[in-house]
Amino acid sequence: MTAILASFDPPYWLSTVIKVLVVGAVVPTTALILGVVFLFKIMSWMQSRLGPQEAGPRGLLQLLADGVKFIQKEDIAPNGADLWVFKAAPLVVLSSTLLLYVALPASAHLVVENLDVGVFYVLAISSLSVIGVLMAGWASANKYSLMGALRAAGQLIAYELPMVLAVMGVVIQAGTLSLNGIVFAQNDGAVFGWTGIGNPYILTQFIGFFIFIAAVQAELTQPPFDMPVAESEIVSGYQVEYTGFRFLIFFLAEFATAFVFAGIAAVMFLGGWAVPWLSANSDWYYVLGPAVLFAKVMLVSFIIFWVRFTYPRLREDQLQSFAWKFLIPLALVNIVVTAVLKVVF
Amino acid sequence: MLALLVAQNIAFYIIAALMVFGAFRVVTCKNLMHAALWLVLVLAGVAAQYILLAAEFVAITQVLVYLGAIIVLFLFGIMLTRAKTGTDGDLDNSARSRVIAAIIGVLLAGIMGYSLWDGFGTREFGDIVVQRTAEVSDSIFSTYLLPFEVISVLLLAALIGAIVLARRD
Numbered sequence: 097m098t099a100i101l102a103s104f105d106p107p108y109w110l111s112t113v114i115k116v117l118v119v120g121a122v123v124p125t126t127a128l129i130l131g132v133v134f135l136f137k138i139m140s141w142m143q144s145r146l147g148p149q150e151a152g153p154r155g156l157l158q159l160l161a162d163g164v165k166f167i168q169k170e171d172i173a174p175n176g177a178d179l180w181v182f183k184a185a186p187l188v189v190l191s192s193t194l195l196l197y198v199a200l201p202a203s204a205h206l207v208v209e210n211l212d213v214g215v216f217y218v219l220a221i222s223s224l225s226v227i228g229v230l231m232a233g234w235a236s237a238n239k240y241s242l243m244g245a246l247r248a249a250g251q252l253i254a255y256e257l258p259m260v261l262a263v264m265g266v267v268i269q270a271g272t273l274s275l276n277g278i279v280f281a282q283n284d285g286a287v288f289g290w291t292g293i294g295n296p297y298i299l300t301q302f303i304g305f306f307i308f309i310a311a312v313q314a315e316l317t318q319p320p321f322d323m324p325v326a327e328s329e330i331v332s333g334y335q336v337e338y339t340g341f342r343f344l345i346f347f348l349a350e351f352a353t354a355f356v357f358a359g360i361a362a363v364m365f366l367g368g369w370a371v372p373w374l375s376a377n378s379d380w381y382y383v384l385g386p387a388v389l390f391a392k393v394m395l396v397s398f399i400i401f402w403v404r405f406t407y408p409r410l411r412e413d414q415l416q417s418f419a420w421k422f423l424i425p426l427a428l429v430n431i432v433v434t435a436v437l438k439v440v441f
Numbered sequence: 442m443l444a445l446l447v448a449q450n451i452a453f454y455i456i457a458a459l460m461v462f463g464a465f466r467v468v469t470c471k472n473l474m475h476a477a478l479w480l481v482l483v484l485a486g487v488a489a490q491y492i493l494l495a496a497e498f499v500a501i502t503q504v505l506v507y508l509g510a511i512i513v514l515f516l517f518g519i520m521l522t523r524a525k526t527g528t529d530g531d532l533d534n535s536a537r538s539r540v541i542a543a544i545i546g547v548l549l550a551g552i553m554g555y556s557l558w559d560g561f562g563t564r565e566f567g568d569i570v571v572q573r574t575a576e577v578s579d580s581i582f583s584t585y586l587l588p589f590e591v592i593s594v595l596l597l598a599a600l601i602g603a604i605v606l607a608r609r610d
Contacts, residue, residue, distance in 0.1 A: 121592055178472075181475075211497070212573060212574050214496065216498075216501050216505075220509060223508070224504070226509070226513050227481060229517065230513065242520060246520060249513060249516070249517050252513075253513065253517075256509075341573055419551060
Protein backbone atom coordinates (compact mmCIF):
# COMPACT_ATOMS: atom_id res chain seq x y z
CA MET A 97 0.00 0.00 0.00
CA THR A 98 2.85 2.38 0.77
CA ALA A 99 4.23 1.76 -2.75
CA ILE A 100 0.87 2.68 -4.29
CA LEU A 101 0.74 5.86 -2.25
CA ALA A 102 4.32 6.72 -3.19
CA SER A 103 3.63 6.33 -6.93
CA PHE A 104 0.41 8.40 -6.81
CA ASP A 105 1.15 11.49 -8.89
CA PRO A 106 -2.06 13.38 -9.78
CA PRO A 107 -2.24 16.28 -12.27
CA TYR A 108 -1.94 19.80 -10.92
CA TRP A 109 -5.67 20.62 -10.77
CA LEU A 110 -6.52 17.34 -9.02
CA SER A 111 -3.78 17.73 -6.43
CA THR A 112 -4.96 21.30 -5.78
CA VAL A 113 -8.54 20.14 -5.26
CA ILE A 114 -7.36 17.37 -2.92
CA LYS A 115 -5.23 19.81 -0.94
CA VAL A 116 -8.08 22.30 -0.53
CA LEU A 117 -10.44 19.54 0.60
CA VAL A 118 -7.90 18.10 3.04
CA VAL A 119 -7.18 21.48 4.66
CA GLY A 120 -10.91 22.25 4.75
CA ALA A 121 -11.57 18.96 6.55
CA VAL A 122 -8.51 18.95 8.81
CA VAL A 123 -9.00 22.42 10.33
CA PRO A 124 -12.42 21.81 11.96
CA THR A 125 -11.48 18.22 12.86
CA THR A 126 -8.34 19.24 14.74
CA ALA A 127 -10.21 22.04 16.51
CA LEU A 128 -12.86 19.51 17.51
CA ILE A 129 -10.29 17.00 18.78
CA LEU A 130 -8.45 19.58 20.90
CA GLY A 131 -11.73 21.00 22.17
CA VAL A 132 -13.16 17.66 23.25
CA VAL A 133 -9.98 16.06 24.56
CA PHE A 134 -8.47 19.03 26.38
CA LEU A 135 -11.12 21.68 26.97
CA PHE A 136 -13.75 19.17 28.10
CA LYS A 137 -12.07 15.99 29.28
CA ILE A 138 -8.57 16.86 30.52
CA MET A 139 -9.71 20.14 32.05
CA SER A 140 -12.48 18.46 34.04
CA TRP A 141 -10.06 15.70 35.04
CA MET A 142 -7.56 18.29 36.35
CA GLN A 143 -10.34 20.04 38.25
CA SER A 144 -11.75 16.81 39.72
CA ARG A 145 -15.13 16.92 38.01
CA LEU A 146 -16.82 14.83 35.33
CA GLY A 147 -17.29 17.28 32.46
CA PRO A 148 -20.00 16.87 29.83
CA GLN A 149 -21.73 13.48 30.08
CA GLU A 150 -24.99 13.62 28.13
CA ALA A 151 -24.33 13.99 24.39
CA GLY A 152 -22.93 10.79 22.89
CA PRO A 153 -20.81 8.14 24.65
CA ARG A 154 -19.18 9.78 27.71
CA GLY A 155 -20.23 13.17 26.36
CA LEU A 156 -17.82 13.02 23.43
CA LEU A 157 -20.30 14.63 21.03
CA GLN A 158 -20.93 17.64 23.27
CA LEU A 159 -18.86 19.98 21.10
CA LEU A 160 -20.71 18.88 17.95
CA ALA A 161 -23.99 19.63 19.69
CA ASP A 162 -22.62 23.03 20.72
CA GLY A 163 -21.54 23.67 17.14
CA VAL A 164 -25.01 22.90 15.81
CA LYS A 165 -26.46 25.18 18.47
CA PHE A 166 -24.15 28.03 17.40
CA ILE A 167 -25.05 27.63 13.73
CA GLN A 168 -28.78 27.78 14.52
CA LYS A 169 -28.48 31.10 16.34
CA GLU A 170 -29.44 34.41 14.80
CA ASP A 171 -26.63 36.44 13.21
CA ILE A 172 -26.72 39.63 15.31
CA ALA A 173 -24.61 42.75 14.92
CA PRO A 174 -24.73 45.71 17.34
CA ASN A 175 -26.48 48.89 16.25
CA GLY A 176 -23.45 51.12 15.97
CA ALA A 177 -21.26 48.44 14.41
CA ASP A 178 -19.40 48.89 11.16
CA LEU A 179 -21.15 46.00 9.42
CA TRP A 180 -18.66 45.07 6.72
CA VAL A 181 -15.64 45.13 8.99
CA PHE A 182 -17.58 43.44 11.80
CA LYS A 183 -18.58 40.55 9.57
CA ALA A 184 -15.23 40.20 7.83
CA ALA A 185 -13.13 40.09 11.02
CA PRO A 186 -13.70 36.40 11.99
CA LEU A 187 -13.00 35.38 8.40
CA VAL A 188 -9.64 37.19 8.46
CA VAL A 189 -8.70 35.32 11.63
CA LEU A 190 -9.85 32.00 10.14
CA SER A 191 -8.02 32.54 6.85
CA SER A 192 -4.79 33.13 8.76
CA THR A 193 -5.36 29.75 10.46
CA LEU A 194 -6.12 28.00 7.16
CA LEU A 195 -2.96 29.41 5.59
CA LEU A 196 -0.88 28.10 8.51
CA TYR A 197 -1.89 24.53 7.65
CA VAL A 198 -0.37 24.96 4.19
CA ALA A 199 3.16 24.60 5.53
CA LEU A 200 2.75 21.87 8.18
CA PRO A 201 4.33 18.63 6.89
CA ALA A 202 2.77 15.27 7.86
CA SER A 203 5.55 13.40 6.00
CA ALA A 204 8.18 14.25 3.39
CA HIS A 205 5.53 14.43 0.67
CA LEU A 206 2.29 14.75 2.63
CA VAL A 207 2.41 18.52 2.82
CA VAL A 208 0.19 21.01 1.05
CA GLU A 209 3.15 23.04 -0.20
CA ASN A 210 6.70 22.06 0.66
CA LEU A 211 7.95 25.62 1.06
CA ASP A 212 11.63 26.37 0.92
CA VAL A 213 11.15 28.88 3.74
CA GLY A 214 8.47 27.06 5.75
CA VAL A 215 9.43 28.42 9.18
CA PHE A 216 9.57 31.99 7.92
CA TYR A 217 6.20 31.55 6.19
CA VAL A 218 4.56 30.27 9.37
CA LEU A 219 5.84 33.22 11.40
CA ALA A 220 4.69 35.72 8.77
CA ILE A 221 1.21 34.24 8.35
CA SER A 222 0.59 33.86 12.07
CA SER A 223 0.96 37.64 12.46
CA LEU A 224 -2.02 38.22 10.13
CA SER A 225 -4.61 37.21 12.71
CA VAL A 226 -3.85 40.43 14.65
CA ILE A 227 -5.48 42.41 11.83
CA GLY A 228 -8.67 40.38 12.24
CA VAL A 229 -8.63 40.87 16.02
CA LEU A 230 -8.18 44.64 15.66
CA MET A 231 -10.97 44.75 13.05
CA ALA A 232 -13.30 42.83 15.39
CA GLY A 233 -12.53 45.06 18.36
CA TRP A 234 -12.95 48.31 16.51
CA ALA A 235 -16.01 47.42 14.42
CA SER A 236 -18.03 46.23 17.43
CA ALA A 237 -18.43 49.86 18.59
CA ASN A 238 -18.01 48.73 22.17
CA LYS A 239 -15.51 50.02 24.71
CA TYR A 240 -14.71 46.58 26.10
CA SER A 241 -14.14 45.25 22.60
CA LEU A 242 -11.82 48.11 21.76
CA MET A 243 -9.80 47.64 24.94
CA GLY A 244 -9.61 43.91 24.29
CA ALA A 245 -8.37 44.49 20.76
CA LEU A 246 -5.74 46.98 21.93
CA ARG A 247 -4.55 44.53 24.59
CA ALA A 248 -4.49 41.76 22.01
CA ALA A 249 -2.45 43.81 19.55
CA GLY A 250 0.04 44.87 22.21
CA GLN A 251 0.42 41.30 23.41
CA LEU A 252 0.67 39.69 20.00
CA ILE A 253 3.31 42.18 18.85
CA ALA A 254 5.30 41.68 22.05
CA TYR A 255 5.27 37.86 21.88
CA GLU A 256 5.93 37.55 18.18
CA LEU A 257 9.49 38.68 18.78
CA PRO A 258 10.52 35.94 21.28
CA MET A 259 8.80 33.41 19.02
CA VAL A 260 10.87 34.45 15.99
CA LEU A 261 14.04 34.54 18.08
CA ALA A 262 13.34 31.11 19.63
CA VAL A 263 12.94 29.62 16.16
CA MET A 264 16.27 31.13 15.10
CA GLY A 265 18.21 28.73 17.32
CA VAL A 266 16.64 25.73 15.60
CA VAL A 267 17.21 27.25 12.16
CA ILE A 268 20.89 27.86 12.94
CA GLN A 269 21.33 24.30 14.17
CA ALA A 270 19.49 22.70 11.26
CA GLY A 271 20.96 25.06 8.67
CA THR A 272 17.66 25.33 6.81
CA LEU A 273 14.37 27.23 6.95
CA SER A 274 12.41 24.34 5.43
CA LEU A 275 10.23 22.45 7.92
CA ASN A 276 10.93 19.15 6.16
CA GLY A 277 14.61 20.01 6.12
CA ILE A 278 14.50 20.46 9.90
CA VAL A 279 12.86 17.03 10.30
CA PHE A 280 15.54 15.41 8.13
CA ALA A 281 18.30 17.17 10.05
CA GLN A 282 16.95 15.82 13.35
CA ASN A 283 16.45 12.32 11.92
CA ASP A 284 20.02 12.19 10.57
CA GLY A 285 21.55 13.79 13.66
CA ALA A 286 23.46 12.17 16.48
CA VAL A 287 23.94 12.87 20.18
CA PHE A 288 27.73 12.76 20.71
CA GLY A 289 28.03 10.15 17.97
CA TRP A 290 25.13 8.04 19.26
CA THR A 291 22.45 7.81 16.56
CA GLY A 292 19.90 5.87 18.64
CA ILE A 293 17.31 8.63 18.82
CA GLY A 294 18.64 10.96 16.13
CA ASN A 295 19.00 14.45 17.51
CA PRO A 296 15.63 15.94 18.48
CA TYR A 297 16.35 19.61 19.03
CA ILE A 298 14.56 19.70 22.35
CA LEU A 299 17.79 18.26 23.79
CA THR A 300 19.96 21.15 22.61
CA GLN A 301 17.31 23.85 22.21
CA PHE A 302 15.28 23.27 25.37
CA ILE A 303 15.50 27.01 26.12
CA GLY A 304 14.15 27.69 22.64
CA PHE A 305 11.37 25.16 23.24
CA PHE A 306 10.39 26.84 26.49
CA ILE A 307 10.36 30.31 24.89
CA PHE A 308 8.44 29.02 21.87
CA ILE A 309 5.73 27.36 23.98
CA ALA A 310 5.38 30.47 26.16
CA ALA A 311 5.08 32.67 23.06
CA VAL A 312 2.55 30.28 21.47
CA GLN A 313 0.50 30.43 24.64
CA ALA A 314 0.49 34.22 24.42
CA GLU A 315 -0.26 34.26 20.68
CA LEU A 316 -3.28 32.06 21.33
CA THR A 317 -4.39 34.48 24.10
CA GLN A 318 -4.84 31.55 26.48
CA PRO A 319 -4.39 31.75 30.25
CA PRO A 320 -2.06 32.81 31.83
CA PHE A 321 -1.80 35.26 28.92
CA ASP A 322 -5.53 35.84 28.36
CA MET A 323 -5.58 39.57 29.05
CA PRO A 324 -7.29 40.37 25.69
CA VAL A 325 -10.34 38.21 26.50
CA ALA A 326 -10.19 38.45 30.30
CA GLU A 327 -13.85 37.75 31.08
CA SER A 328 -13.74 39.15 34.61
CA GLU A 329 -12.28 42.50 33.52
CA ILE A 330 -13.42 43.31 30.00
CA VAL A 331 -16.18 40.69 29.60
CA SER A 332 -14.71 38.87 26.62
CA GLY A 333 -12.66 41.51 24.86
CA TYR A 334 -12.96 41.69 21.11
CA GLN A 335 -15.30 38.67 21.02
CA VAL A 336 -18.00 40.16 23.24
CA GLU A 337 -20.40 41.26 20.48
CA TYR A 338 -20.12 38.08 18.43
CA THR A 339 -22.75 35.34 18.57
CA GLY A 340 -23.76 32.34 16.53
CA PHE A 341 -21.52 31.07 13.77
CA ARG A 342 -19.25 34.12 13.85
CA PHE A 343 -18.32 33.31 17.44
CA LEU A 344 -17.94 29.68 16.35
CA ILE A 345 -15.40 30.80 13.74
CA PHE A 346 -13.32 32.56 16.41
CA PHE A 347 -13.49 29.43 18.58
CA LEU A 348 -12.57 27.18 15.66
CA ALA A 349 -9.66 29.41 14.66
CA GLU A 350 -8.29 29.49 18.20
CA PHE A 351 -8.22 25.74 18.64
CA ALA A 352 -7.10 24.97 15.08
CA THR A 353 -4.25 27.46 15.55
CA ALA A 354 -3.33 25.78 18.83
CA PHE A 355 -3.13 22.48 16.95
CA VAL A 356 -1.01 23.83 14.10
CA PHE A 357 1.38 25.61 16.48
CA ALA A 358 1.74 22.43 18.51
CA GLY A 359 2.50 20.77 15.16
CA ILE A 360 5.17 23.34 14.31
CA ALA A 361 6.70 22.88 17.78
CA ALA A 362 6.66 19.09 17.26
CA VAL A 363 8.36 19.48 13.88
CA MET A 364 11.02 21.84 15.15
CA PHE A 365 11.82 20.34 18.53
CA LEU A 366 10.57 16.74 18.67
CA GLY A 367 11.56 15.36 15.27
CA GLY A 368 8.23 15.96 13.52
CA TRP A 369 6.68 13.12 11.53
CA ALA A 370 9.78 10.91 11.72
CA VAL A 371 10.72 8.27 14.29
CA PRO A 372 14.45 7.93 14.98
CA TRP A 373 14.88 4.23 14.19
CA LEU A 374 13.35 4.47 10.71
CA SER A 375 15.14 6.48 8.00
CA ALA A 376 13.24 9.62 6.99
CA ASN A 377 13.38 8.52 3.34
CA SER A 378 11.26 5.42 3.98
CA ASP A 379 7.95 5.08 2.11
CA TRP A 380 6.37 3.90 5.36
CA TYR A 381 5.94 7.54 6.35
CA TYR A 382 3.04 7.92 3.92
CA VAL A 383 1.04 6.00 6.53
CA LEU A 384 3.17 6.39 9.63
CA GLY A 385 4.01 10.11 9.30
CA PRO A 386 0.58 11.58 10.10
CA ALA A 387 0.13 9.19 13.05
CA VAL A 388 3.55 10.02 14.54
CA LEU A 389 2.99 13.74 14.04
CA PHE A 390 -0.46 13.50 15.63
CA ALA A 391 0.95 11.74 18.69
CA LYS A 392 3.62 14.42 19.12
CA VAL A 393 1.09 17.20 18.57
CA MET A 394 -1.09 15.77 21.32
CA LEU A 395 1.94 15.68 23.63
CA VAL A 396 2.78 19.35 22.98
CA SER A 397 -0.91 20.32 23.21
CA PHE A 398 -1.06 18.62 26.58
CA ILE A 399 1.70 20.92 27.85
CA ILE A 400 0.00 24.00 26.36
CA PHE A 401 -3.40 23.16 27.88
CA TRP A 402 -1.95 21.98 31.17
CA VAL A 403 -0.49 25.46 31.68
CA ARG A 404 -3.77 26.98 30.47
CA PHE A 405 -5.84 25.14 33.05
CA THR A 406 -3.56 25.55 36.06
CA TYR A 407 -2.11 29.08 36.06
CA PRO A 408 -3.85 32.34 37.02
CA ARG A 409 -3.89 35.32 34.68
CA LEU A 410 -0.93 37.71 34.55
CA ARG A 411 -1.38 41.45 34.96
CA GLU A 412 -0.89 43.60 31.85
CA ASP A 413 2.45 45.07 32.98
CA GLN A 414 3.71 41.66 34.16
CA LEU A 415 2.78 40.29 30.76
CA GLN A 416 4.71 42.94 28.85
CA SER A 417 7.78 42.85 31.08
CA PHE A 418 7.84 39.04 30.91
CA ALA A 419 8.14 39.28 27.12
CA TRP A 420 10.49 42.25 26.82
CA LYS A 421 12.68 41.83 29.91
CA PHE A 422 12.86 38.06 30.24
CA LEU A 423 11.97 36.09 27.10
CA ILE A 424 13.64 38.31 24.51
CA PRO A 425 17.03 38.64 26.28
CA LEU A 426 16.96 34.91 27.00
CA ALA A 427 16.25 34.18 23.33
CA LEU A 428 19.06 36.47 22.20
CA VAL A 429 21.53 34.72 24.52
CA ASN A 430 20.28 31.39 23.19
CA ILE A 431 20.94 32.51 19.61
CA VAL A 432 24.48 33.69 20.40
CA VAL A 433 25.34 30.48 22.28
CA THR A 434 23.85 28.32 19.52
CA ALA A 435 25.74 30.22 16.81
CA VAL A 436 29.04 29.95 18.71
CA LEU A 437 28.58 26.21 19.35
CA LYS A 438 27.58 25.69 15.72
CA VAL A 439 30.86 27.24 14.57
CA VAL A 440 32.95 25.42 17.22
CA PHE A 441 31.59 21.93 16.54
CA MET B 442 5.79 27.48 -20.64
CA LEU B 443 3.68 29.76 -22.79
CA ALA B 444 0.45 28.69 -21.07
CA LEU B 445 2.06 29.47 -17.73
CA LEU B 446 3.11 32.92 -18.91
CA VAL B 447 -0.42 33.65 -20.15
CA ALA B 448 -1.89 32.57 -16.83
CA GLN B 449 0.70 34.67 -15.04
CA ASN B 450 -0.18 37.72 -17.12
CA ILE B 451 -3.90 37.31 -16.45
CA ALA B 452 -3.25 36.94 -12.73
CA PHE B 453 -0.99 39.99 -12.82
CA TYR B 454 -3.67 42.20 -14.34
CA ILE B 455 -6.40 40.96 -11.98
CA ILE B 456 -4.22 41.62 -8.92
CA ALA B 457 -3.03 44.94 -10.35
CA ALA B 458 -6.62 46.08 -10.93
CA LEU B 459 -7.52 45.15 -7.35
CA MET B 460 -4.47 47.03 -6.08
CA VAL B 461 -5.32 50.18 -8.05
CA PHE B 462 -8.90 50.04 -6.80
CA GLY B 463 -7.65 49.55 -3.23
CA ALA B 464 -5.18 52.42 -3.53
CA PHE B 465 -7.95 54.65 -4.89
CA ARG B 466 -10.18 53.75 -1.93
CA VAL B 467 -7.33 54.46 0.52
CA VAL B 468 -7.27 58.12 -0.50
CA THR B 469 -11.02 58.61 -1.06
CA CYS B 470 -12.31 56.86 2.09
CA LYS B 471 -14.04 59.10 4.61
CA ASN B 472 -13.06 56.83 7.49
CA LEU B 473 -9.46 56.52 8.62
CA MET B 474 -9.89 52.92 9.75
CA HIS B 475 -11.36 51.88 6.39
CA ALA B 476 -8.51 53.60 4.59
CA ALA B 477 -6.01 51.54 6.62
CA LEU B 478 -7.94 48.35 5.82
CA TRP B 479 -7.95 49.15 2.09
CA LEU B 480 -4.19 49.60 2.42
CA VAL B 481 -4.07 45.97 3.56
CA LEU B 482 -5.47 44.98 0.16
CA VAL B 483 -2.82 47.01 -1.67
CA LEU B 484 0.07 45.60 0.36
CA ALA B 485 -1.25 42.03 0.10
CA GLY B 486 -1.46 42.60 -3.66
CA VAL B 487 2.22 43.52 -3.71
CA ALA B 488 3.02 40.23 -1.91
CA ALA B 489 0.92 38.35 -4.47
CA GLN B 490 2.82 40.00 -7.33
CA TYR B 491 6.12 38.93 -5.78
CA ILE B 492 4.84 35.35 -5.66
CA LEU B 493 3.92 35.59 -9.35
CA LEU B 494 7.52 36.59 -9.99
CA ALA B 495 8.65 33.46 -8.07
CA ALA B 496 10.36 35.55 -5.38
CA GLU B 497 8.94 33.78 -2.34
CA PHE B 498 11.40 35.17 0.20
CA VAL B 499 10.58 38.76 -0.75
CA ALA B 500 6.84 37.95 -0.75
CA ILE B 501 6.92 36.47 2.74
CA THR B 502 9.04 39.36 4.00
CA GLN B 503 6.41 41.72 2.56
CA VAL B 504 3.70 39.89 4.51
CA LEU B 505 5.74 39.83 7.74
CA VAL B 506 6.88 43.45 7.65
CA TYR B 507 4.02 45.33 6.00
CA LEU B 508 0.91 43.31 6.87
CA GLY B 509 2.10 41.86 10.16
CA ALA B 510 3.85 44.91 11.58
CA ILE B 511 3.25 48.22 9.81
CA ILE B 512 -0.49 47.82 9.21
CA VAL B 513 -0.96 46.58 12.76
CA LEU B 514 0.92 49.65 13.97
CA PHE B 515 -1.35 51.89 11.85
CA LEU B 516 -4.52 50.25 13.16
CA PHE B 517 -3.17 50.36 16.71
CA GLY B 518 -2.38 54.06 16.41
CA ILE B 519 -5.73 54.94 14.86
CA MET B 520 -7.62 52.99 17.50
CA LEU B 521 -5.70 54.69 20.31
CA THR B 522 -6.36 58.20 18.98
CA ARG B 523 -9.55 58.44 16.92
CA ALA B 524 -11.57 55.25 16.90
CA LYS B 525 -14.88 56.57 15.61
CA THR B 526 -17.06 54.40 13.42
CA GLY B 527 -18.98 56.12 10.62
CA THR B 528 -17.66 58.83 8.31
CA ASP B 529 -15.29 61.56 9.36
CA GLY B 530 -15.87 64.99 7.76
CA ASP B 531 -12.48 66.57 8.36
CA LEU B 532 -10.55 64.02 6.34
CA ASP B 533 -10.82 66.09 3.14
CA ASN B 534 -8.08 68.36 1.90
CA SER B 535 -8.48 71.80 0.36
CA ALA B 536 -8.68 72.21 -3.42
CA ARG B 537 -5.17 73.67 -3.55
CA SER B 538 -3.48 70.73 -1.87
CA ARG B 539 -5.50 68.35 -4.06
CA VAL B 540 -4.10 69.99 -7.19
CA ILE B 541 -0.55 69.86 -5.84
CA ALA B 542 -0.97 66.21 -4.85
CA ALA B 543 -2.31 65.37 -8.32
CA ILE B 544 0.64 67.07 -10.02
CA ILE B 545 3.14 65.25 -7.79
CA GLY B 546 1.36 61.95 -8.41
CA VAL B 547 1.41 62.35 -12.20
CA LEU B 548 5.06 63.41 -12.16
CA LEU B 549 6.09 60.43 -9.99
CA ALA B 550 4.13 57.97 -12.13
CA GLY B 551 5.72 59.48 -15.26
CA ILE B 552 9.28 59.30 -13.93
CA MET B 553 8.93 55.75 -12.59
CA GLY B 554 7.13 54.53 -15.70
CA TYR B 555 9.76 56.09 -17.96
CA SER B 556 12.69 54.65 -16.01
CA LEU B 557 11.11 51.18 -16.00
CA TRP B 558 10.39 51.39 -19.72
CA ASP B 559 13.85 52.71 -20.44
CA GLY B 560 15.59 50.07 -18.36
CA PHE B 561 13.56 46.94 -19.08
CA GLY B 562 11.48 47.81 -22.17
CA THR B 563 13.34 45.49 -24.52
CA ARG B 564 13.87 42.64 -22.07
CA GLU B 565 12.13 39.34 -22.81
CA PHE B 566 10.55 37.30 -20.05
CA GLY B 567 12.79 34.25 -19.74
CA ASP B 568 12.05 31.05 -17.91
CA ILE B 569 10.63 31.68 -14.48
CA VAL B 570 13.30 30.61 -12.02
CA VAL B 571 12.30 30.30 -8.39
CA GLN B 572 14.60 32.48 -6.30
CA ARG B 573 15.94 30.16 -3.62
CA THR B 574 16.26 31.74 -0.21
CA ALA B 575 19.76 30.28 0.16
CA GLU B 576 20.85 32.26 -2.93
CA VAL B 577 19.31 35.43 -1.53
CA SER B 578 21.12 35.04 1.79
CA ASP B 579 24.37 34.12 0.05
CA SER B 580 24.33 37.32 -1.98
CA ILE B 581 23.29 39.47 0.99
CA PHE B 582 26.04 38.11 3.23
CA SER B 583 28.82 38.12 0.64
CA THR B 584 28.35 40.48 -2.33
CA TYR B 585 26.16 43.03 -0.58
CA LEU B 586 27.52 42.67 2.96
CA LEU B 587 28.60 46.29 3.33
CA PRO B 588 25.30 47.90 2.17
CA PHE B 589 23.44 45.42 4.39
CA GLU B 590 25.45 46.42 7.46
CA VAL B 591 25.08 50.13 6.62
CA ILE B 592 21.29 49.71 6.43
CA SER B 593 21.28 47.92 9.80
CA VAL B 594 23.19 50.78 11.39
CA LEU B 595 20.81 53.28 9.76
CA LEU B 596 17.79 51.46 11.17
CA LEU B 597 19.42 51.29 14.59
CA ALA B 598 20.04 55.04 14.45
CA ALA B 599 16.39 55.63 13.52
CA LEU B 600 15.29 53.43 16.41
CA ILE B 601 17.47 55.28 18.94
CA GLY B 602 16.32 58.60 17.49
CA ALA B 603 12.67 57.61 17.97
CA ILE B 604 13.33 56.71 21.61
CA VAL B 605 15.18 59.99 22.21
CA LEU B 606 12.30 61.99 20.67
CA ALA B 607 9.60 60.06 22.53
CA ARG B 608 11.19 60.18 25.99
CA ARG B 609 10.22 63.26 27.93
CA ASP B 610 12.59 63.01 30.89
